[in-house]
Amino acid sequence: MSRLPRLRLRDFTPRGLYPRSVLMVILPVILLLSAVTYIFYDSHWRHTSRKLSQTMASEIEFMVGLRDRYPGQFDMLRDDAREAMQLDVTVLENETLPTEQKELFFSALDDILSRELDVSLDQPFWFDISGYGETVEIRVQDGDDVLRFLAERDRTFSTTGHIFIVWVIGATGILIALALGFLRNQVRSILKLTEAAKAYGRGRDAGNYRPSGATEIRDAARAVMDMRTRLTTFAEERTTMLAGISHDLRTPLTRLKLQLAMMDDTPEIQDARQDLQEMSVMLDEYLAFASGKEGEQSATFRFDELVDEIVAALGGQAHIRATTPVTIIARQGLIRRAVSNLISNAQGFAEKVEIEVIEGPHMAELIVDDDGPGIPEEKREEAFKPFHRLDDSRNQNVPGTGLGLSIARDTARQHGGDIRLEESPLGGLRVRLRLPA
Incomplete structure (x- = not known):
């Protein structure tokens, strides 16, 4: 019975330090903003708008009732309503309600006013709140006529809620910008330290690197520089x-x-x-x-051209199968010696040697294949031990000191690369040298 793969949080989160830090800052802020906005909308804005719409619906109901009870005095009552309730009432004789309802961008206002009018009025009604003006138009069918009411928007809905949202979003944006700026500076310091440590590990000078950032990052940088000084x-x-x-x-x-x-x-x-x-x-x-030629400085050179020169100088049965232009930064003398060791070692144990230089996205590879006796998989790691010579698969009578592969791997690792031994398609040993491109 197969087990389902376990889901882990790190499988869905970014792997870089800066993206993770940004996520840790932004995600809680967004969640908090969403919660505050929802609470404000539900408990304050929506409640206030409902009360205002309820009051407006009651006033309209009151005016419709006055017209039915006092039709001859409605003009005077209409003037009183305009002064006392800021409600403009117009009688549209022999008209009907519009059939089209304008769509709203924010339908919650439509729902609130529609529900309150439906509770207060027995007559059909129509309203338009889609405009950006300061008035709301409401029409009520009263017999053969239509009563049109123009009310102030701020007496119908809460119109200041957006100010709170703008302030919250603005303040949140400022806080996020400050946090991102701080995180960027700290992460930049860590990235600089990483690049300096890589340069030190590859035998290159880190230039005018100076510790920066938080105290812990400065302490780590000083520790790396002190370690490099002691090693040098x-x-x-x-x-x-x-x-x-x-x-x-x-x-x-x-x-x-x-x-x-x-x-x-x-x-x-x-x-x-x-x-x-x-x-x-x-x-x-x-x-x-x-x-290890410690005094040699790193330089930029064509790795494929160096391999061509070494193959031409060694001669023998080695030939280049394929090459691509590859530029690397390394100590050329050490790389030359390492490549020469690998090729001459293959020539010493085989009759056919094929060489290939490949450019990868991050690493340059030198592949040396031979048709010799090869090395068993369980003994490949022993082949890199200094002064160690294999008795079974490699001929003990071949001249050498047992340092060729050791020097080559030591050189590769000094430059941030490595060497792997594999089975060759030719039947012998494949040596894969990888260096940062």
């Missing part, structure tokens, strides 16, 4: 130390090379020279893995 200091000290070690180790190696160069060319001497050459290569790789 540590890396510089490590690089300086390794440079000294490199100098100390290269000096005796150079002396041994000179001594072997002056000896007779025997098989033993040739083996010793080969050992010294391998030691020199291993030393270069160890130092490159440890130092």
Whole structure:
């Protein structure tokens, strides 16, 4: 029996900090405004308008009754009504009520007045409140004649309710604008901190970044900057130390090379020279893995052109399957070394190597396929361990130090990317290098 998916609030809300903050501010304000407006409409405006319409209907009923009881004196009574009740009455002889009723934008007024007139009057009636003037026209059929009443609008309905609504909406708009401005400044500070942290993590300078925003955001920014300073200091000290070690180790190696160069060319001497050459290569790789070329600055360059240059320089059986123009910002020396390691590693274990450069929406990808023995899935993560060489799927007799993939992944992650090992369509290993484009 399949279970229904559980609905969660976060599935329907925005994921960004600023949209969520805006929703947290606007939604309660809108709900509060709606509740206040409804309460005001139902308990004040509607009640007041009903009382005013009831009074107006009673006055009209009173005037209709006076005409029926005192038809000869109605003109005098009509003048008295105009002065006392501000109600203008006109007799339209031998006329009937209009048949068309004008539609209202706000039908609640029509319902209120219609109900009160229907309760007070026994005669047919017609009214028009659709105009924007200050009077309301009401007609009552009285025998063969029609009595037309012109009453002031503010004596028929409550005409000041919209002022309250305008004030509420205006005040709410000002509060929302202030809140959005405050939230925008705070979120901007967080976004700046995020961009600076990304730049630091990718080995780039964040420019003239300065902490801003609330106290907590400033503290977080200072913590990130302090951490970067400590890491940079540590890396510089490590690089300086390794440079000294490199100098100390290269000096005796150079002396041994000179001594072997002056000896007779025997098989033993040739083996010793080969050992010294391998030691020199291993030393270069160890130092490159440890130092990471910290002094190199990031620059903008064409990633696809760099791959073309590396493939041409390495030669061998590697060929480019497809490329698209991709521009990235990175330390070109490190990227060159990482790509070179990946391609040369594939050439060392395969007869056919295909390379492809793909431009994604956010990441650039380098795909290196080979038809070699590949790496089992359970051992792919071990292949990235420094100085670790696989015995089963990769030939142990192939020269190397076991640092190629380690250096490549370390370089990719320094730039905000990564490397994944997959099964290749060619039957061997697929290496997927991803870098921010």
